[in-house]
Amino acid sequence: MASNDRTAKALRKWRVDAADAAFSVESFDPGAKPLGSGNKSADKARVEALAAELDELQNLFYADGRHKLLVVLQGIDTSGKDGTLRAVFGRMSPIGVRTVAWRAPNEAERARDYLWRIHAQVPAAGEIVGFNRSHYEDVLVPVVEGWIDEHTARQRYAHINDFERLLCETGTVILKFMLHISKDEQRRRLQERIDDPAKRWKFKREDIGVRAKWDLYQAAYSHAIGATATKHSPWHIVPADSKTQRNLMVATVVRDTMRRLDLQFPDEDASLRDLKVS
Amino acid sequence: MASNDRTAKALRKWRVDAADAAFSVESFDPGAKPLGSGNKSADKARVEALAAELDELQNLFYADGRHKLLVVLQGIDTSGKDGTLRAVFGRMSPIGVRTVAWRAPNEAERARDYLWRIHAQVPAAGEIVGFNRSHYEDVLVPVVEGWIDEHTARQRYAHINDFERLLCETGTVILKFMLHISKDEQRRRLQERIDDPAKRWKFKREDIGVRAKWDLYQAAYSHAIGATATKHSPWHIVPADSKTQRNLMVATVVRDTMRRLDLQFPDEDASLRDLKVS
Numbered sequence: 001m002a003s004n005d006r007t008a009k010a011l012r013k014w015r016v017d018a019a020d021a022a023f024s025v026e027s028f029d030p031g032a033k034p035l036g037s038g039n040k041s042a043d044k045a046r047v048e049a050l051a052a053e054l055d056e057l058q059n060l061f062y063a064d065g066r067h068k069l070l071v072v073l074q075g076i077d078t079s080g081k082d083g084t085l086r087a088v089f090g091r092m093s094p095i096g097v098r099t100v101a102w103r104a105p106n107e108a109e110r111a112r113d114y115l116w117r118i119h120a121q122v123p124a125a126g127e128i129v130g131f132n133r134s135h136y137e138d139v140l141v142p143v144v145e146g147w148i149d150e151h152t153a154r155q156r157y158a159h160i161n162d163f164e165r166l167l168c169e170t171g172t173v174i175l176k177f178m179l180h181i182s183k184d185e186q187r188r189r190l191q192e193r194i195d196d197p198a199k200r201w202k203f204k205r206e207d208i209g210v211r212a213k214w215d216l217y218q219a220a221y222s223h224a225i226g227a228t229a230t231k232h233s234p235w236h237i238v239p240a241d242s243k244t245q246r247n248l249m250v251a252t253v254v255r256d257t258m259r260r261l262d263l264q265f266p267d268e269d270a271s272l273r274d275l276k277v278s
Numbered sequence: 279m280a281s282n283d284r285t286a287k288a289l290r291k292w293r294v295d296a297a298d299a300a301f302s303v304e305s306f307d308p309g310a311k312p313l314g315s316g317n318k319s320a321d322k323a324r325v326e327a328l329a330a331e332l333d334e335l336q337n338l339f340y341a342d343g344r345h346k347l348l349v350v351l352q353g354i355d356t357s358g359k360d361g362t363l364r365a366v367f368g369r370m371s372p373i374g375v376r377t378v379a380w381r382a383p384n385e386a387e388r389a390r391d392y393l394w395r396i397h398a399q400v401p402a403a404g405e406i407v408g409f410n411r412s413h414y415e416d417v418l419v420p421v422v423e424g425w426i427d428e429h430t431a432r433q434r435y436a437h438i439n440d441f442e443r444l445l446c447e448t449g450t451v452i453l454k455f456m457l458h459i460s461k462d463e464q465r466r467r468l469q470e471r472i473d474d475p476a477k478r479w480k481f482k483r484e485d486i487g488v489r490a491k492w493d494l495y496q497a498a499y500s501h502a503i504g505a506t507a508t509k510h511s512p513w514h515i516v517p518a519d520s521k522t523q524r525n526l527m528v529a530t531v532v533r534d535t536m537r538r539l540d541l542q543f544p545d546e547d548a549s550l551r552d553l554k555v556s
Contacts, residue, residue: 068390111402112346113448119397124389155447162440169433170391 010034011253016225017234023226025218025237030182032239035248043244047087050251055091057258058128062096064263068123068172071130071254074140075179076217077207078189079240081132084179087247088254089130096126102133114138114156115163122167135160136176139224144216157227168232175257176233177250178221179240183214288312289531294503295512301504303496303515308460310517313526321522325365328529333369335536336406340374342541346401346450349532350412353457354495355485356467357518359410362457365525366532367408374404380411392416392434393441400445413438414454417502422494435505446510453535454511455528456499457518461492 014034016023037043061067071088073081085099100121109117115135123129139156142148148156164174181189190211193203210217229235236253240246292312294301315321339345349366351359363377378399387395393413401407417434420426426434442452459467468489471481488495507513514531518524 108402111404112400113444113450115444116397116400119394122390122394124386126389159440159444159447162437162444166391166393166437166440169437172391 007035007252008256011236011249011256014237014239014249015234016229016237017231018229020226020229023229024222025178025180025225026222028180028237028239030180030185030239031241033242033245034239035252036242036245040244043248047244047247047251050248050255051087051091054088054251054255054258055093057255057263058092058097060263060265061128061258061261062093062126063265064261065126065266066171067261067263068125068167069128069258070123070167070172070174071128072134072136072174072176073130073132073179073250074134074136074177074221075238075240076181076186076214077210078186078193079179079181080243080246081179083243084177084247084250085130085132087243088251089128092128097128097130098123099130099132102131102137113159115159119163123172125171135163136224136228139228140217140220143220143223144213153223154227157224160228161230161233164228164230164233173257173261174233175253176228176235177238177253178225178235179238179246181240185241186211186214285313285530286534289514289527289534292515292517292527293512294507294515295509296507298504298507301507302500303456303458303503304500306458306515306517308458308463308517309519311520311523312517313530314520314523318522321526325522325525325529328526328533329365329369332366332529332533332536333371335533335541336370336375338541338543339406339536339539340371340404341543342539343404343544344449345539345541346403346445347406347536348401348409348445348450348452349406350409350414350452350454351457351528352412352414352418352455352499353516353518354459354464354492355488356464356471357457357459358521358524359457361521362455362525362528363408363410365521366529367406370406375406375408376401377408377410380409380415391437393437397441401450403449413441414502414506417506418495418498421498421501422491431501432505435502438506439508439511442506442508442511451535451539452511453531454506454513455516455531456503456513457516457524459518463519464489464492 011034014028035043037046061069073084075081082101089097089099102118105114105117118135121129121131139153139160143153167174190203190207193199225235225237236249238246238249289312292306313321315324339347351362353359360379367375367377380396383392383395396413399407399409417431417438421431446452468481468485471477503513503515514527516524516527
């Protein structure tokens with residue numbers, strides 16, 4: 001089942017695929033349910049079905065071996081990057097699927113350009129790689145913290161566009177998702193981490209400091225997305241206050257993208273046809 | 279001793295630092311001696327002195343730790359890439375200096391874009407890296423062999439310019455040298471490899487096949503250099519029929535470039551001044 005026209009049309013509104021200096025994430029509603037059926041348990045079942053379909057597609061993607069797929073997940077703390085990776089990639093075979101969670105760079109990484117460690121982890125032919133955070137942290141955090149000026153930020157947007165064009169022109173499909181939650185929803189989720197002993201390990205004191213810079217981060221996301229949205233490497237803004245809706249959108253976009261690749265099992269070896277294993 | 283004005287002027291003629299679709303290496307004389315004094319043993323002594331000065335500069339470069347230096351050597355078989363690296367880098371400390379000899383890509387490398395393995399080996403802060411062959415092989419060999427069309431070749435020139443701009447804008451100085459020998463000189467050197475039992479291991483039968491494509495390779499070099507010569511990542515055409523003249527030019531350019539970086543030992547730690555080791 002490919003997305004029907006109505007789904008495709010709904011998704012287009014959340015897709016950003018051209019540079020736009022005036023782009024603002026704040027014009028997108030984090031509580032929207034563009035793919036929702038109005039029935040939560042039906043939507044959950046659709047996510048399950050999509051995950052199963054993605055498992056089959058990944059098997060074919062690996063066998064086909066002609067493409068590379070890079071899925072970038074960005075979003076502020078508690079926006080659900082881990083949960084989305086589990087929901088979308090969780091059923092797939094570990095052979096041919098890999099996720100990378102990016103942390104602050106180590107000493108060896110800081111000694112090179114900021115794309116060095118990213119390039120090292122790009123997908124190989126037939127491979128799907130999911131990034132939990134990414135090189136976009138290098139145009140979000142330093143901008144908000146004032147470590148780089150506007151000139152350097154612009155240079156970095158250009159570096160990133162160049163880098164992603166290299167990947168695309170050499171066979172990589174890139175899908176970038178910004179998991180978009182409201183400030184209220186973040187408050188609820190942070191509080192839940194503090195209150196729930198089983199989730200407390202996820203909470204770090206500095207999360208509060210980052211939350212205090214909410215508006216700066218929203219602005220930094222808007223600039224970064226507006227500067228790095230291209231036809232070949234689009235952004236998708238994902239309304240993520242509802243986990244089910246979030247998973248539904250990301251899984252649908254990934255599924256539709258993989259479907260469009262016209263994946264094929266390799267030509268069968270005709271000499272095998274009459275082979276009897278003795 | 280920095281290069282005097284006459285040397286700087288002589289070097290400028292062999293430096294290519296702007297795109298030029300009509301660029302041709304064939305307008306450069308491989309037998310020229312732009313820096314030669316007219317006395318071969320005096321020139322050899324100058325190379326020795328330069329190598330010693332480069333050793334001191336490298337020590338300072340490493341201590342300074344703010345820059346990265348990438349030296350790319352390209353040239354047809356027998357043009358002297360190994361010999362140049364030995365002459366220029368040979369005296370330097372292995373700490374902070376590394377050379378990479380690029381061969382045909384392996385399976386893991388072929389499964390990614392062609393700049394993936396190159397990016398992995400770029401210099402760290404304070405490090406000097408010499409490339410014996412480089413990513414330019416990916417716009418020379420496939421063009422000559424007809425594996426890629428002109429559109430793809432142009433795409434790759436753009437990828438390379440983008441990649442080198444990323445490196446430069448994040449603190450890497452790039453120097454690219456084309457070691458330029460005449461067809462006659464190559465014949466002599468290949469014949470010497472065949473005739474001298476101590477050099478025969480260097481000779482491969484396919485070298486003859488590559489030599490037969492001499493004109494195609496000269497044209498491919500001309501196109502690649504004309505498309506990838508930039509202010510921040512210039513090419514230097516090195517007349518290389520004479521090994522001494524070749525070493526003299528490369529060592530002089532590297533030395534002058536390092537001198538211009540205004541390298542400094544790090545600020546001393548004032549608290550060490552009165553420290554007595556007991």
